[in-house]
Amino acid sequence: MIQNAKVNLSEIATEMDNPDTASIDELSTIDMLKIINNEDKKVAAAVETALPIICQVIDVTAKHLRQGGRLFYIGAGTSGRLGILDAVECPPTFGTEPGLVQGIIAGGYDAIFRAVEGAEDSTELSIKDLKExxxxxxxxxxxIAASGRTPYTLSALQYGKELGAVTVSITCSPASPMEKIADYAIVVQPGPEVITGSTRLKAGTAQKLVLNMLSTGAMIKLGKVYGHLMVDVKASNSKLTERAISIVMKAACCDRSTAQTALDESGGNAKLAIFHIISGKSIVESKKLLEAADGYIGKALRHSMKNHNQ
Structure with a gap:
């Protein structure tokens, strides 16, 4: 069981003083912004150093999703909100079921909008949330935790590990307890914050970039992208309907009328419409071929062409 211990801020990289921002309160607005912008520039370079481990996480995540597993993000405060943000964007972007990627925050729904006192210090609450x-x-x-020490998140990882699930940590401070527990430890070190300890800044940006990579990379591996187009987009509003038409036009190199007709026949399924137009197969046959190819348009087209030439 994870025991709550007194936090020593001197051991946490994100709590260090930043000498480059020591007098930020005395600067003009434009000079203040230049400093913030210069600090933000350090984030992408820090994420780059973690690409090898992020690659491994994407591959193992795609494997589990393909086998019927799900992806859970869990954290407190800013970290929890970032996980929820990434999770809720997956259904409209990639056409996933709402339960496939889930975000859990300490304190539940109310904590999305305001801090819930004590929730992040609970070592039982996260286990309860996962069991539910x-x-x-x-x-x-x-x-997800910038410090890598949040009790709520730490106990969740311990519970996941005890079950035999794949566990991943995303932290911004090296040698943390979360890093030691997780099967895959993603450590991104963007350095001290502009405002000491305000990890919604550089640490939050770093976490968001990593989460973008994890979900996007896994969905690409699941065949939800063709070329650079999100072909499983769910046309749930007028903007996304227009986007679906545009995606079909680009992918199938066809005019708007052809794209619209194919989308109507496929029930708004852009991927199916694209394959139907390119292959010349019926909607029913196109659906069967795509399913046989695990949803990959390119793979289905190659199989279709190979069978045609035999």
Whole structure:
């Protein structure tokens, strides 16, 4: 069981003083912004150093999702909100079921909008939250915490590990307890914050970039992208409907009328419409071929062409 211990801020990289921002309160607005912008520039370079481990996480996540598992993000405060943000964007962007990628925050729904006192210090609450969602060893658990020491998130990773699930940590301070527990430890070190300890800044940006990579990379691996187009986009509003038409036109190199007709026939399924137009197969046959190719348009087209030439 994870024991709460007194936090020593001197051991946490994100709590260090930043000499480059020591007098930021005395600067003109434009000079203040230049400093913030210069600090932000350090984030992408810090994420780059973690690409090898991020690559491994994407591959193992895609494997588990393909086998019926789910992806869970869990964290407190800013970290928890970032996980929720990434999770809720997956259904409209990639056409996933809402339960495939889930974000859990310490304190529940109310904590999305305001701090829930004491929630992040609970070592039992995260386990309860995971159990309520039926978390299993076939799922992937990503714990997010800038310090790598948040009790709520730390206990979640410990619980996931005890179940035999894949556990991942995303932290911004090296040699943290979360890093030591997780199967895959993503450590991104953007350096001290502009405002000491305000990890919604550089650390939050770093976490967001990593989460973008994890979900996007996994979805690409699942065939939800063709070329650079999000072909599983869910046309749930007028903007996304227009985007679906544009995606079909680009992918299938066709005019708007052809794209619109194919989308109507496919029930708004852009991927199916694209394959139908390019292959010349019926909607029914196109659907069968795509399913046989695990949803990959390119793979289905190659199989279709190979069979045609035989």
């Amino acid at each position: 969602r039926g978390f299993t060893n076939n799922d992937v658990l990503v714990g």
